[in-house]
Amino acid sequence: MPKMRYVILQQNQELQFVEMPEDYAYQLSALNLRLNKEIDKLTAENVPDLPLAVAECDSLDLLREEYSLESGLDYINRLEHAFAAIQEQNYPLISLLTEIRALQAQLEQWYEEEEERAQ
Template sequence: MRYLMLQENSGLQFVALPESHMYQLVALFKRLHKEIDKLTISDRPVLPTVLAECADLELLGSELSITDGLDYVSGLERRFASLQESEYPLISLLTEIRALQAQLEFLNEEE
């Protein structure tokens, strides 16, 4: 298992993913950051800043928690699917998010 540390408006977020899929989530964030300014809607989703990736994580603060990767990606998909974008081809971003989501769902079913 690998962990991704994200800085969001609400604070730090820790996302757990299998090592085999962590690079896909990091690449997805890089793509989303690159493309977010191309959206023409006024209320764009706020993306977290990727701070670190690590193999081991021990949370010492009781206010901190680890989010399952599938849950996090599903929430990301819901945020982007709800956008009312008419100019930018949002479907390409959603396709990437949904591809990772489908892979994580498959992994969960296999376990």
């Protein structure tokens, strides 16, 4: 079984838990910090609210039913969809989308390789 890490995100008082392949967890955290740094520069009306990465850990036991794990690929797909929908005119949004899509492609390949190994 591949080694996973967990990225904990916080949005207001809500926590989100994203399960990432160990080699990509740092990339998600770094991407999240960069997006949070740049999002205030966007002038479009439909800019999504972003959670902030607050922690990473090697193991995670969720003790409350209202919390669930989201796969890294599901999270990055949702993020890509939200940023692709932004109608931005004044900021080079394509650079942020390129970073999101690069991690998305890496995760898609990782999950495909893991699926092949499991067969």
